[in-house]
């Protein structure tokens with residue numbers, strides 16, 4: 394049985410990532426890339442779907458305290474037992490050769506009896522590899538994959554597992570290094586665990602150096618940024634939405650999706666957060682990724698791609714996996730890749746605008762791409778779409794999508810006016826005016842004084858909270874104020890926010906059953922409250938949201954206020970991005986206040 398979602402911590406090497414539970418079990422790891430098949434998939438089933446446990450042997454659950462080592466992605470789990478204390482340090486070194494996971498067991502005081510239990514399963518828990526000893530290592534081989542475990546500890550075959558019992562005494566350090574390698578190649582070179590630890594620590598400390606945030610939420614911001622960096626596939630600059638698939642939005646439900654891909658929306662927003670925080674190298678790399686991914690006809694632009702820009706993300710079900718706490722199906726691939734979601738162009742144009750504003754040099758390809766994208770959008774914006782929630786029901790005229798179409802043209806106009814970019818500025822201005830007029834006429838319900846989810850629909854959508862951020866209308870416009878109030882009233886979940894109402898029948902996403910409060914939307918509410926001058930409420934909500942992070946600062950997509958559990962894929966970029974934004978905005982407001990400048994609403 395896997396742990397609760399919030400029981401997991403992330404380690405990664407910028408090409409893939411693993412989840413390690415509070416119990417010391419590594420329950421999720423896809424190798425060699427984020428979107429490869431998993432060789433440990435206990436997270437979506439049980440230990441026989443693959444896991445790697447290192448923990449005290451003491452039967453009655455000894456106490457564990459975890460933290461990341463400073464500003465790094467190195468996880469320290471400190472175990473307190475009746476006989477002594479032991480530390481397990483987990484990390485993935487930056488990749489020089491074969492990818493590997495290093496786990497070092499260190500005795501801190503007394504002596505502790507430890508256990509190791511390795512159940513290697515390739516192909517998402519389905520393939521039991523042949524295990525043998527070779528070259529001083531335990532190897533597991535099946536098809537194209539091989540895994541090599543090197544450790545001084547004696548391992549014993551035990552059913553379908555390899556196990557060990559060993560004692561660690563104060564001052565002793567015992568390494569375990571697990572390396573993945575294509576099976577047709579000779580043995581991978583051994584890795585010096587201790588040298589790798591020093592290099593990994595230095596890398597992360599150096600990486601965070603440019604951070605521009607120095608406010609009261611520095612640790613939360615730093616951890617979110619490290620997490621976003623860990624979700625970036627270094628060779629291409631592509632960013633995954635989360636490193637997992639099919640962690641459920643409702644325990645036992647079917648809203649289980651594969652997030653190991655690069656959405657233009659999620660990665661554009663991630664880039665904005667990185668840029669604002671001082672990380673321009675990642676912005677350059679993503680711009681390169683974007684240019685390559687979308688190259689081709691503008692009408693063929695997809696909402697999401699593989700991390701190297703792959704277009705076919707065919708969705709299928711791993712029917713042999715029981716799913717997280719029985720939440721089925723487990724999906725691999727994502728059919729949303731074929732959807733029309735018209736907000737995406739707006740998010741891309743916003744990111745381009747912000748990169749230019751940050752001083753990154755314009756690239757010719759990018760300029761041509763924007764022109765083509767806008768030419769296409771001039772006609773496409775009038776069509777219905779699936780919206781940012783990627784509904785699998787009939788397309789509708791989603792208000793948020795139209796607002797983001799307005800953003801696309803507005804940012805094009807700003808690029809021309811503020812940075813001398815050429816283009817049919819008058820025509821773009823006309824289109825953006827037309828969009829605004831239509832949205833205000835057809836997407837606004839004057840009786841309830843709120844924008845609605847889609848033209849003519851009575852439903853609400855928490856994405857409408859983003860309107861004041863975009864500049865579509867000023868924050869103090871009564872239509873904006875009415876919308877913030879209505880969303881707060883009608884989509885509330887114990888002070889947090891649902892993305893849309895899930896009633897008794899099918900929801901707007903075409904599926905039935907409830908889901909948790911959507912954490913990104915809850916951060917958007919804090920942001921909107923701040924923009925409309927309700928700073929105290931914004932602060933209160935922000936701090937409540939921070940309190941939902943797990944012990945190592947990570948957040949999933951959703952939260953269930955009834956059970957107090959995190960839900961959905963984990964950790965999710967979409968959640969950590971607005972956390973960073975609101976922390977910056979609160980700090981900016983506080984600075985303005987100190988300087989005696991008027992704040993919004995004053």
Ligand SMILES: OC[C@H]1O[C@H](O[C@H]2O[C@H](CO)[C@@H](O)[C@H](O)[C@H]2O)[C@H](O)[C@@H](O)[C@@H]1O
Pocket residue numbers: 634648650651652656658659727728729781782783784785902967
């Ligand atoms: O719930 C329906 C949809 O859920 C997923 O999409 C969500 O995650 C995306 C990645 O973070 C985000 O961009 C999107 O706005 C969210 O709705 C899933 O990928 C979809 O296939 C699914 O229909």
